[in-house]
Amino acid sequence: xxxxxxxxxxxxxxxxxxxxxxxxxxxxxxxxxxxxxxxxxxxxxxxxxxxxxxxxxxxxxxxxxxxxxxxxxxxxxxxxxxxxxxxxxxxxxxxxxxxxxxxxxxxxxxx
Amino acid sequence: xxxxxxxxxxxxxxxxxxxxxxxxxxxxxxxxxxxxxxxxxxxxxxxxxxxxxxxxxxxxxxxxxxxxxxxxxxxxxxxxxxxxxxxxxxxxxxxxxxxxxxxxxxxxxxxxx
Numbered sequence: 382x383x384x385x386x387x388x389x390x391x392x393x394x395x396x397x398x399x400x401x402x403x404x405x406x407x408x409x410x411x412x413x414x415x416x417x418x419x420x421x422x423x424x425x426x427x428x429x430x431x432x433x434x435x436x437x438x439x440x441x442x443x444x445x446x447x448x449x450x451x452x453x454x455x456x457x458x459x460x461x462x463x464x465x466x467x468x469x470x471x472x473x474x475x476x477x478x479x480x481x482x483x484x485x486x487x488x489x490x491x492x
Numbered sequence: 493x494x495x496x497x498x499x500x501x502x503x504x505x506x507x508x509x510x511x512x513x514x515x516x517x518x519x520x521x522x523x524x525x526x527x528x529x530x531x532x533x534x535x536x537x538x539x540x541x542x543x544x545x546x547x548x549x550x551x552x553x554x555x556x557x558x559x560x561x562x563x564x565x566x567x568x569x570x571x572x573x574x575x576x577x578x579x580x581x582x583x584x585x586x587x588x589x590x591x592x593x594x595x596x597x598x599x600x601x602x603x604x605x
Binding site for chain 1: 537550597
């Protein structure tokens with residue numbers, strides 16, 4: 382079936398280092414949504430990208446949608462302890478109802 | 493703010509029991525979803541509903557059923573619980589089309605003994 386591949390599964394960083402997670406698809410994506418799930422919490426919507434080459438920023442977070450609309454990335458500059466959690470990408474692909482989810486990238490801040 | 497409420501945060505049941513997980517949303521959303529979340533597997537869709545009394549199978553419907561008698565309530569039913577259904581269950585709702593965000597409840601951590 383249709384899949385959205387997300388890498389890496391885990392990333393350990395020192396506080397203050399940058400973090401990036403990537404989502405890839407073999408087919409063109411109609412959109413990409415990003416969610417954050419804090420430890421013990423539930424996924425919370427961050428942002429949606431729909432246009433080819435689109436770049437959006439939320440403070441230290443930068444979201445990109447590839448020119449071919451087959452990949453996307455989330456980059457966090459100078460991570461803080463509040464960034465800890467799992468980041469998911471998701472896309473509707475060609476469905477009218479459901480999202481296809483990436484497996485998530487867990488951000489771990491090393492003490 | 494959208495509020496999605498799941499009836500239990502933690503639940504322990506025995507193999508073979510019939511288990512009901514309840515989800516209520518207060519924002520008149522048409523679409524509701526049930527997922528299970530397991531480590532390393534992300535969110536997997538069990539069932540969804542786009543209107544009252546309407547339901548569609550997701551990716552892993554086996555062993556589950558759902559009920560949507562009222563717009564605000566979407567119930568997940570484990571007909572005969574098995575140990576491999578031990579998991580975190582997340583309910584979500586969404587207004588309108590797929591370009592809208594999904595709003596999640598806090599989840600139910602279900603253990604089947």
